[in-house]
Amino acid sequence: MNSVILYAIIALGSLSMSFAIIIYFVSNKFKVIEDPRIDEIQELLPGANCGGCGFAGCRNLAEAIVKATNLDNLYCPAGGKAVAEAIAAKVGLKVELKEPMIAVVRCNGSIQNAPAKAKYEGTDSCYFINLLFTGESGCSYGCLGAGDCVKACKFDAIYIDNNTNLPIVIEDKCVACGACVNACPRNIIELRKKGPKNRRIFVSCVNKEKGGIAKKNCNVACIGCSKCQKVCKFDAITIENNLAYINFEKCTLCRKCVAECPTNAILEINFPLKKEKVEKEDINVV
Amino acid sequence: MKTFKIGGIHPAENKLSATSPIEVLPLPKTVYIPFSQVLGAPSVPVVEKGAKVKVGQLLAKGEAFISANVHSSVSGTISKIDDIIDVSGYKRKAFVIEVEGDEWLPDIDKSPNIKNDINLTPEEIINKIKEMGIVGLGGATFPTHIKLMVPKDKQAEVLIINGVECEPFLTSDHRLMLEKGEEIMIGTSILMKAIGVNKAIIGIENNKPDAIKYLQELSKDYPNITVQALKVKYPQGGEKQLIQALTGRYVPSGKLPIEVGTIVNNVGTVYAVYEAIQKNKPLFERIVTVTGKHLNKTANFKVRIGTPINLLIEAVGGLPKDTLKIISGGPMMGKALASLETPVIKGMSGIVILTEKEKISSRQYNCIRCGKCIQACPMGLQPYLLSLYSIKDDFEQLEQNNIMDCIECGSCGYTCPAHIYLVDNIRAGKNKVGQIIRSRVK
Numbered sequence: 001m002n003s004v005i006l007y008a009i010i011a012l013g014s015l016s017m018s019f020a021i022i023i024y025f026v027s028n029k030f031k032v033i034e035d036p037r038i039d040e041i042q043e044l045l046p047g048a049n050c051g052g053c054g055f056a057g058c059r060n061l062a063e064a065i066v067k068a069t070n071l072d073n074l075y076c077p078a079g080g081k082a083v084a085e086a087i088a089a090k091v092g093l094k095v096e097l098k099e100p101m102i103a104v105v106r107c108n109g110s111i112q113n114a115p116a117k118a119k120y121e122g123t124d125s126c127y128f129i130n131l132l133f134t135g136e137s138g139c140s141y142g143c144l145g146a147g148d149c150v151k152a153c154k155f156d157a158i159y160i161d162n163n164t165n166l167p168i169v170i171e172d173k174c175v176a177c178g179a180c181v182n183a184c185p186r187n188i189i190e191l192r193k194k195g196p197k198n199r200r201i202f203v204s205c206v207n208k209e210k211g212g213i214a215k216k217n218c219n220v221a222c223i224g225c226s227k228c229q230k231v232c233k234f235d236a237i238t239i240e241n242n243l244a245y246i247n248f249e250k251c252t253l254c255r256k257c258v259a260e261c262p263t264n265a266i267l268e269i270n271f272p273l274k275k276e277k278v279e280k281e282d283i284n285v286v
Numbered sequence: 287m288k289t290f291k292i293g294g295i296h297p298a299e300n301k302l303s304a305t306s307p308i309e310v311l312p313l314p315k316t317v318y319i320p321f322s323q324v325l326g327a328p329s330v331p332v333v334e335k336g337a338k339v340k341v342g343q344l345l346a347k348g349e350a351f352i353s354a355n356v357h358s359s360v361s362g363t364i365s366k367i368d369d370i371i372d373v374s375g376y377k378r379k380a381f382v383i384e385v386e387g388d389e390w391l392p393d394i395d396k397s398p399n400i401k402n403d404i405n406l407t408p409e410e411i412i413n414k415i416k417e418m419g420i421v422g423l424g425g426a427t428f429p430t431h432i433k434l435m436v437p438k439d440k441q442a443e444v445l446i447i448n449g450v451e452c453e454p455f456l457t458s459d460h461r462l463m464l465e466k467g468e469e470i471m472i473g474t475s476i477l478m479k480a481i482g483v484n485k486a487i488i489g490i491e492n493n494k495p496d497a498i499k500y501l502q503e504l505s506k507d508y509p510n511i512t513v514q515a516l517k518v519k520y521p522q523g524g525e526k527q528l529i530q531a532l533t534g535r536y537v538p539s540g541k542l543p544i545e546v547g548t549i550v551n552n553v554g555t556v557y558a559v560y561e562a563i564q565k566n567k568p569l570f571e572r573i574v575t576v577t578g579k580h581l582n583k584t585a586n587f588k589v590r591i592g593t594p595i596n597l598l599i600e601a602v603g604g605l606p607k608d609t610l611k612i613i614s615g616g617p618m619m620g621k622a623l624a625s626l627e628t629p630v631i632k633g634m635s636g637i638v639i640l641t642e643k644e645k646i647s648s649r650q651y652n653c654i655r656c657g658k659c660i661q662a663c664p665m666g667l668q669p670y671l672l673s674l675y676s677i678k679d680d681f682e683q684l685e686q687n688n689i690m691d692c693i694e695c696g697s698c699g700y701t702c703p704a705h706i707y708l709v710d711n712i713r714a715g716k717n718k719v720g721q722i723i724r725s726r727v728k
Binding site: 121 | 375648
């Protein structure tokens with residue numbers, strides 16, 4: 001009985017010994033030398049694999065950063081400033097800090113502003129509705145409200161408001177990765193500068209139709225009247241195809257265009273309420 | 287009785303307007319004729335705003351390979367060229383013509399006499415069909431002249447004429463066969479000459495016994511044309527299903543019917559070909575069924591292209607109070623319309639009006655893997671799987687599972703006990719995969 005156990009131990013022991021030796025030599029022969037910094041950088045990255053940096057995932061970005069000689073195009077929008085600085089310190093390169101961006105929904109065609117003229121019944125996919133028809137409001141540029149952007153967001157930073165049927169971006173959660181921008185079949189969502197104190201001004205419309213037609217479907221459509229362009233002192237507003245666009249690099253947030261817009265298509269976000277101005281004439285009288 | 291073998295369903299036929307003879311709808315005051323009415327590139331306009339046009343005059347020329355000429359359906363003045371919402375649901379450029387009288391081009395033969403002799407050569411026939419803007423009137427509106435151009439390395443053996451009309455409700459082809467049987471026979475002979483075959487089969491479903499009997503009677507004078515009755519099964523009017531039912535041949539995946547030596551045309555198209563060749567008449571009017579269970583009456587109208595559909599609906603006594611959907615085409619493959627101003631285009635075979643009473647639950651439940659959709663699919667696909675992959679945007683799997691073979695017939699969605707929008711999801715996926723495949727070719 002004892003001898004059986006002994007033979008078994010000897011046989012299995014020698015087998016495992018010889019395999020161990022083979023494995024040792026094989027692993028030495030085919031050793032992959034990987035930069036340990038890849039793992040370290042990957043640790044620093046958020047790990048959501050959102051694709052906002054242009055790579056397939058966080059690991060791919062980390063690999064690229066280790067190989068790179070400068071960090072110009074290797075920026076993790078989800079991590080932002082803190083992550084960029086930590087990575088720069090790790091690889092010993094300088095990083096140019098980018099302005100924080102945020103996804104902006106350029107459509108204000110809510111149920112109230114653009115009432116439905118037809119009812120859609122079918123699968124919940126903006127992409128599919130966009131194949132079918134103009135959308136319930138009749139505006140062939142406006143938001144369809146089926147939430148392709150919500151499905152694309154990996155940070156739960158966007159949701160469809162039940163009252164307006166429009167997507168709303170949660171400012172604290174949005175990392176400007178651009179997933180929703182790509183998911184929107186009508187190119188309504190744009191990445192814009194977050195702005196000082198999160199204050200932003202933008203044209204909340206992408207309708208390129210002539211003014212009258214656009215206004216027929218939506219109360220707050222941009223009609224391309226170019227009043228905002230005339231009032232802007234900084235050449236920040238361009239009008240193309242009956243649609244105004246505010247260049248966020250040039251805009252100084254003076255808010256003159258907001259007051260001028262006849263259809264309230266220009267939105268101001270996070271500004272304090274305006275104080276009532278005292279008319280000059282009144283002062284003179286006193 | 288013959289039918290196709292894979293899948294298929296049998297929805298309630300509801301051919302309410304089968305006994306209503308074709309009526310000519312009075313001329314509208316204004317017509318809206320879209321530039322693009324066919325699958326493919328929009329046509330290029332050859333007349334300008336303010337021009338006076340006559341019935342049958344060329345308005346826009348199809349210059350791209352897949353496109354067709356557009357002719358005026360009325361006489362009058364082009365008041366403007368405007369964006370209007372057409373059947374596609376989108377704004378498209380269209381001629382807006384104010385109707386003045388009814389003055390036809392002088393070379394169109396308006397007499398009801400039947401002309402039997404075919405004097406043109408095959409090339410002349412195809413050129414004339416192209417010139418007259420004939421497209422497939424079954425619904426897909428593929429330009430007919432392209433269908434008839436047989437590639438040099440292929441040989442057409444048999445011409446198939448599609449008189450199946452498998453969509454529920456629609457009866458425009460049925461009425462056409464009953465009232466214009468002689469013309470359809472001559473039209474078939476013209477097409478046979480054009481593609482150089484000496485055999486043609488007209489396939490008709492068995493729920494139209496009067497049409498089968500009438501055409502069989504007529505076919506005694508045309509020894510090369512046989513009329514074949516088919517078992518009632520949807521989607522028998524699909525090109526590939528019809529070929530399978532009539533000849534037993536299977537068109538390979540991604541290939542055209544000419545691969546198995548067949549060319550398929552709709553009876554409506556055949557009638558249009560007859561009129562184009564023998565009467566010199568461009569395609570500017572068609573038969574449209576207006577039907578619905580709760581309408582005052584149902585009818586088959588002969589309508590000029592560009593007539594807004596609200597005139598057709600008025601002619602049958604207006605919309606019922608609880609109208610739910612107005613569908614262009616049949617209820618299985620047709621498209622719900624968003625506007626009553628939508629004009630009739632070449633591909634519109636019917637208008638079906640459904641009310642709240644015909645509504646079924648629109649709530650979706652979870653897939654229970656019952657496999658009914660797989661049994662129903664006439665292309666042998668797995669609709670539940672394609673739908674899932676489509677939601678997940680897994681394009682690789684979609685392509686491997688042959689999503690491009692889907693004919694969007696709606697059989698899977700019809701049978702689904704969970705009311706899943708299978709066809710919607712598959713169509714979205716098919717569109718995306720199609721884009722990927724096209725970008726690969728470039």
